[in-house]
Every structure is written in structure tokens, then in C-alpha cells.
Amino acid sequence: MMPALELKDVTKTFVMHLQGGLRLPVLNDVSFKAEAGQCVVLTGPSGAGKSSILKLIYGNYRVDEGAILVRDGEAQVDLATAAPRRILAVRQRALGYVTQFLRAVPRVSALDIVAEPLIAKGVARDEATARAAAMLKRFNVPERLWSLPPATFSGGEQQRINLARGLLPEHPILLLDEPTASLDAKNRAVVVDIVRERKSRGAAIVAIVHDEQVRDDIADVAVDVTRFATAA
Amino acid sequence: MTPFEDDKPLLIAEGLAKYYGRQLGCRDASFELYEGEVMAVVGESGSGKSTLLQMLSTQIEPTSGRILYRMRDGGMKSLWDMSEPERRFLLRTDWGYVHQDPQHGLRMGVSAGGNVGERLMAIGQRNYAGIRATAADWLGRVEIPENRIDDTPRTYSGGMRQRLQIARNLVTAPRLLFMDEPTGGLDVSVQARLLDLLRRIVSEMRIAAIIVTHDLAVARLLSNRIMVMKGGEVIEAGLTDQVLDDPHQPYTQLLVSSILPV
Numbered sequence: 001m002m003p004a005l006e007l008k009d010v011t012k013t014f015v016m017h018l019q020g021g022l023r024l025p026v027l028n029d030v031s032f033k034a035e036a037g038q039c040v041v042l043t044g045p046s047g048a049g050k051s052s053i054l055k056l057i058y059g060n061y062r063v064d065e066g067a068i069l070v071r072d073g074e075a076q077v078d079l080a081t082a083a084p085r086r087i088l089a090v091r092q093r094a095l096g097y098v099t100q101f102l103r104a105v106p107r108v109s110a111l112d113i114v115a116e117p118l119i120a121k122g123v124a125r126d127e128a129t130a131r132a133a134a135m136l137k138r139f140n141v142p143e144r145l146w147s148l149p150p151a152t153f154s155g156g157e158q159q160r161i162n163l164a165r166g167l168l169p170e171h172p173i174l175l176l177d178e179p180t181a182s183l184d185a186k187n188r189a190v191v192v193d194i195v196r197e198r199k200s201r202g203a204a205i206v207a208i209v210h211d212e213q214v215r216d217d218i219a220d221v222a223v224d225v226t227r228f229a230t231a232a
Numbered sequence: 233m234t235p236f237e238d239d240k241p242l243l244i245a246e247g248l249a250k251y252y253g254r255q256l257g258c259r260d261a262s263f264e265l266y267e268g269e270v271m272a273v274v275g276e277s278g279s280g281k282s283t284l285l286q287m288l289s290t291q292i293e294p295t296s297g298r299i300l301y302r303m304r305d306g307g308m309k310s311l312w313d314m315s316e317p318e319r320r321f322l323l324r325t326d327w328g329y330v331h332q333d334p335q336h337g338l339r340m341g342v343s344a345g346g347n348v349g350e351r352l353m354a355i356g357q358r359n360y361a362g363i364r365a366t367a368a369d370w371l372g373r374v375e376i377p378e379n380r381i382d383d384t385p386r387t388y389s390g391g392m393r394q395r396l397q398i399a400r401n402l403v404t405a406p407r408l409l410f411m412d413e414p415t416g417g418l419d420v421s422v423q424a425r426l427l428d429l430l431r432r433i434v435s436e437m438r439i440a441a442i443i444v445t446h447d448l449a450v451a452r453l454l455s456n457r458i459m460v461m462k463g464g465e466v467i468e469a470g471l472t473d474q475v476l477d478d479p480h481q482p483y484t485q486l487l488v489s490s491i492l493p494v
Contacts, residue, residue: 084470
């Protein structure tokens with residue numbers, strides 16, 4: 001059976017033209033797999049390239065060499081070479097990514113921000129909003145905040161909005177970048193619960209988690225990113 | 233099915249070029265646009281992005297290359313092989329064009345309701361009550377109070393005029409929307425509201441859109457794909473977040489690194 005996600009010899013170098021063409025190799029021959037129902041945790045010190053790996057998988061960064069094979073239904077797609085609209089389709093259906101920071105349109109309410117990915121997927125607005133509300137409740141976001149744009153919320157509140165938005169569509173492959181960084185113990189437990197729930201339903205998860213307790217609670221496999229360091 | 237899986241493009245541009253005498257406006261522009269996709273064309277003044285938009289929307293004839301468009305019956309037609317009335321009919325019904333300056337896209341002496349209703353009459357609607365009701369509904373969707381329906385856009389603020397222009401363009405449920413710096417002349421507070429509105433409507437109606445802007449933040453918010461232009465040529469293209477997070481060309485890196493942090 002093909003894994004949900006597999007990276008094969010992925011290499012990435014940044015070329016900084018504004019610094020006279022400086023070449024900045026960041027990752028070399030990154031290879032690992034995530035099976036359905038498994039949580040892979042990326043480990044290594046800051047700057048080792050953990051977040052870059054997530055960005056390469058999601059397609060924010062372009063791959064220089066290698067393959068990123070993602071299972072999309074019965075098909076397998078190499079995101080390293082797929083056309084933009086194929087990547088968009090995979091993101092909508094198969095691949096979710098919860099970043100560390102919320103990036104939202106000004107003026108849009110927290111509830112609409114959370115519901116938006118479902119609406120984009122074709123879920124009716126009323127249903128999407130109801131499910132978004134349930135998710136916000138699960139993350140203990142007080143109801144009086146739902147109608148407000150999150151720009152003025154605290155770091156922890158913004159992170160919970162971001163998690164609710166990213167986790168709501170139930171993608172079969174999930175990328176999580178420091179999902180608990182600004183959360184208190186109660187909300188860390190919510191994240192752990194949801195990750196376990198998703199794993200039991202067959203989701204493959206790749207996560208960056210610094211909190212050791214959370215890591216122990218969710219990780220099945222640890223991948224040490226320092227072994228992909230470039231020789232430079 | 234997601235909006236990104238239609239297998240036939242709505243619009244195909246092949247090797248478009250425009251020379252003004254010997255002066256290059258734009259060359260080698262080729263791409264495909266699918267239903268529901270929003271593509272941003274970014275670049276500075278003189279980069280050729282407006283020339284490209286004018287060619288695509290049939291306002292100027294390309295010096296070479298061709299543009300194919302999928303008609304509602306499914307057939308692909310070359311825009312410059314159509315008759316002039318056919319092209320104009322397309323522009324009035326199947327397409328929308330949002331100008332940077334709403335004065336160019338609105339009839340300033342005609343009421344707001346009339347501005348919206350005019351497009352409906354162009355596609356053959358004759359029932360006055362029905363036209364007025366649809367116009368009122370659209371004014372509501374772009375957040376213009378219903379009691380302003382009989383006022384002319386001269387009495388509107390800049391943001392309201394721009395929202396009215398959007399209503400006028402979308403009332404016929406076009407499949408393709410061209411936008412030329414739609415937030416260009418607006419105050420920042422008004423821009424955010426307009427961007428949110430545009431994004432919501434375009435995604436709900438699954439309209440394909442081509443938006444020309446020099447503002448990378450606008451491109452990031454509204455578009456799925458992006459083309460970066462410089463000196464009349466497309467120098468980099470791809471997924472919007474990919475090009476903006478990992479720009480490869482020196483000029484794109486310069487543009488991205490020149491955004492002021494707030």
C-alpha cells in the first residue's frame with residue numbers, strides 16, 4: 001500500500017540575488033514517509049530546516065530536486081512537479097497545513113475565517129458556519145469573540161483560531177507547525193485529543209512540536225532533521 | 233469536484249505580443265486560465281501588465297499571438313476571429329471589467345439602480361420590477377444601503393462607487409472578470425472591506441478572474457496564481473504563495489523584499 005506521504009531525496013537551496021547570488025543550501029536528500037494513521041515528528045534545533053520541510057511539502061517553497069509524493073484518493077501526485085492547479089486541488093482535498101501564525105484578511109470575523117476553507121470546498125454556508133462554531137467552542141474561544149476580526153486577539157487566541165481553521169476540513173494529510181506554541185495546558189490537551197482522533201481515522205500527520213509532553217503524546221516516529229543538513 | 237479540476241481551460245493566451253510602433257508593450261505572454269481561478273498580474277508601471285490586460289479584454293488588438301475563449305456552448309473561439317458585435321456582446325454579458333477609476337466603469341449621471349439594471353437589459357431582461365429587485369439585491373450584496381438605489385454615483389464615496397461598479401459587473405453572473413487595480417484609488421480602511429467583498433463573491437460565484445495590481449498584498453489575498461511582469465515580459469509565474477514565499481528571479485526577490493512591514 002502506498003504511504004499517505006513520501007519525500008524522496010528532496011533538496012533545497014535558496015539563491016539570494018540581492019546578496020550577489022549567494023547560495024544558501026538548506027536541505028539535502030530529505031527522505032521519509034508518513035503512513036496513514038501515523039504522526040511523524042520532525043526534530044532538530046532551530047534553523048535545521050524543520051519548517052522549510054513543511055513548506056516544501058505544502059508547495060510554498062519550490063523543490064530543486066527530488067519528489068514529494070502525496071496520496072490523493074486512489075492517485076499519487078508528485079507535488080514537486082505538479083501544475084499549480086493540481087496542487088490547489090490537492091490542498092483543498094487532501095493536504096492541510098496549520099502554520100504558526102494566523103494570516104487573515106482584515107475585517108473578517110473569527111467565525112468566517114474558520115468556516116472559509118469549508119465554504120471553498122463547497123459546503124453550504126450555514127453548515128460550514130455551524131461546524132466552525134463547534135470547533136471554536138472545542139478550542140474554548142469565548143463566543144463573544146466569534147464575530148470579531150482576530151487582529152486584536154492575544155497570541156493564544158489567534159493560534160486557536162488558526163488551528164480551528166486548519167483542522168476543520170479534516171484533510172487526510174496534515175502538516176502542523178508548532179501547533180501548541182502559545183497555548184495553555186487546557187488547550188494543548190485539545191490539540192492532543194484532536195490529533196489522536198484524526199490518527200485513529202487514518203490521517204497522516206507531520207508535526208513540529210517543541211513541547212516534550214505533547215510530542216510524547218502524539219508522535220509515532222521521530223525524524224531527526226539534522227541528518228539532512230547540507231555539507232556546506 | 234473542486235473548482236480546480238475542470239479539464240478544459242476557459243481562456244488560453246498563446247504568444248501574445250503588442251508593439252506600439254517599434255516600442256515593446258508586451259511579448260511572449262502565454263497561459264491558460266480555468267474556471268474559478270484567480271490570477272494576479274503584478275509588476276511596476278511600464279511592465280506591460282496593463283497592455284496584457286487590454287489585449288485579453290479585447291480593448292487593443294495584439295500584434296501577434298491569439299486568445300481562445302470557451303463559449304457557454306463549450307466551443308473554443310479565437311477572440312479576434314469573432315465579429316465586433318460578438319466581442320462586444322461577450323464583454324457585456326459573459327465578462328466583467330472593473331476599472332481602477334469607477335468613473336470609467338459607471339455611468340455617473342444614472343442612478344445606482346440604473347447602473348446595475350443596464351447590464352440586465354443588455355442581456356434582454358425587460359421586466360422593470362424584476363430588474364429593480366435584482367439591482368436592489370446586488371446593492372445589498374455589495375453593502376450599499378437600499379435607500380441609495382435612486383441616487384447617482386456622483387453622490388457616493390469612492391469606496392461605494394467601487395462597490396457599485398462591482399455590482400454592475402457581476403449582476404449578469406459573468407464567467408470571467410477583469411480587474412485593473414481595483415483597490416488602487418481607495419483609502420486603506422476601505423481597501424480591506426473591498427478586498428474581503430471581492431474575495432467572497434468571486435469564490436462563491438466561482439468566477440475566473442484576472443487582476444492587475446502592483447500591490448503584492450492584494451495579489452496574495454485574492455489570487456491563486458500569479459504572473460510577475462517586467463519590461464514587457466512575464467519573468468516568473470506559478471502559485472501565488474510559492475512565488476511570493478520562494479521567489480526565484482532577482483526582480484521578484486526585489487519586489488518581495490521591498491514590502492514594508494507594519
